[in-house]
Amino acid sequence: MAQLETAAGMLHVKVWRGGQHGVFQDYELPRRDNQTVLDVATHIQRHLDPTLSYRYACRVGMCGSCAMTVNGVARWTCRTHVSRVARDGRIELAPLSNLPIVKDLVTDMAPFFDKWQQAQGRFTGPASRQDPVARVSPASPARRAADAGIECIGCGVCYASCDVVSWKPQFLGPAALNRAWTLVNDERDTAGARRLAAVAGDAGCHACHTQGSCTLRCPKGIAPTAAIAGLKRVTARAALRGELTGAAAPEETAGALPGVTEATP
Numbered sequence: 001m002a003q004l005e006t007a008a009g010m011l012h013v014k015v016w017r018g019g020q021h022g023v024f025q026d027y028e029l030p031r032r033d034n035q036t037v038l039d040v041a042t043h044i045q046r047h048l049d050p051t052l053s054y055r056y057a058c059r060v061g062m063c064g065s066c067a068m069t070v071n072g073v074a075r076w077t078c079r080t081h082v083s084r085v086a087r088d089g090r091i092e093l094a095p096l097s098n099l100p101i102v103k104d105l106v107t108d109m110a111p112f113f114d115k116w117q118q119a120q121g122r123f124t125g126p127a128s129r130q131d132p133v134a135r136v137s138p139a140s141p142a143r144r145a146a147d148a149g150i151e152c153i154g155c156g157v158c159y160a161s162c163d164v165v166s167w168k169p170q171f172l173g174p175a176a177l178n179r180a181w182t183l184v185n186d187e188r189d190t191a192g193a194r195r196l197a198a199v200a201g202d203a204g205c206h207a208c209h210t211q212g213s214c215t216l217r218c219p220k221g222i223a224p225t226a227a228i229a230g231l232k233r234v235t236a237r238a239a240l241r242g243e244l245t246g247a248a249a250p251e252e253t254a255g256a257l258p259g260v261t262e263a264t265p
Contacts, residue, residue, distance in 0.1 A: 009089070011082065013040055015052065016094040020101050024092070025049075037077035037085065038066050041093065041105065054105040061219065064155025068105050069094040074160040076219045096160035098169070112156050115172045120198045121179035124191035134188050146185040149178045149227050151220050158214035158224055170203040174214035174224030177205050181227035184234060196235050197244050205231035 011031045014024040029043050038056055045052040056066035061079045068077050070085050071092050085091060099107035116122075127134065136143055158174040165171050180199050183189050199205050205228045214224040238244050 011040065011086065012090045013044065014092045015044065017104055019103060031082070031089065035082040037070050037080045037082060037091065037093070040082065040091065041077065053103045064153045067096055067155045067157050069096055069160065074157040074217055076155065076157065079219065096156055098160050098162065098165045099156065109156060112159050112175070113154070115176040116179055118198060119172050119176040119180040120191060120195035121176055121183065123183060123186065123189055125188050126190050136187060142185040142187055145230065146182040149182050149222050152178055152222055153220065155219065158218050161213040161217045163211055163213060164207060164209055168207060171207050172199065172203055174228065177231055178222065178224040178227040181230050184231065193243060196238050199231050200235040200239065200244055205235060
């Protein structure tokens with residue numbers, strides 16, 4: 001159904017154009033009912049300036065690729081209505097913070113996902129596809145701890161909102177650490193020692209200042225701060241037991257740590 005113009009008139013939008021050292025450019029477009037910020041970017045690209053670059057896929061809050069900075073706050077633009085964020089009929093659109101700018105509103109997500117790798121954010125199990133599917137009780141404390149963060153879709157909103165990443169770029173960030181926590185609590189995973197060693201370093205969980213911006217702005221309602229707190233406790237216990245020494249060994253020597261899967265945030 002076509003959107004109808006409202007009595008609100010015109011919307012004034014400042015959009016970041018160019019690369020890392022770009023500038024804001026002004027646009028004016030009709031204000032419409034039920035208009036999302038992604039609709040605004042689409043209108044500019046299709047009707048005002050076809051050179052505008054931005055990223056989106058699903059438009060319904062499933063992929064997270066449309067995340068941008070709206071009036072200084074990282075958001076999913078497909079689920080953010082103009083009526084919620086416009087200030088006196090004005091909006092400012094910029095790319096996500098803490099990531100290299102490719103062009104206009106498009107950022108390079110490679111550093112974000114590279115940190116998932118650094119945090120050992122991949123499942124490592126002993127079974128093959130020929131083995132029976134493992135049964136994990138949904139009522140177990142470890143499973144409940146994993147469930148709390150498993151819905152992350154990697155949109156980067158928490159990473160862009162993290163002040164620690166801003167001043168310490170090597171910090172792994174809330175999304176990578178949240179992913180590590182879900183795997184620490186997966187009783188099927190066998191890479192616990194290596195993973196804890198990866199997140200216990202200077203750029204890992206202990207670098208978090210628990211400012212809470214990641215939790216406040218997560219569109220999925222996930223609390224990375226709780227996951228990071230869990231990692232702090234588990235890595236501290238592992239260090240006291242001497243189980244972090246040599247834990248970053250090659251894959252064949254890494255194993256799960258005793259008691260790790262029982263930790264809860």
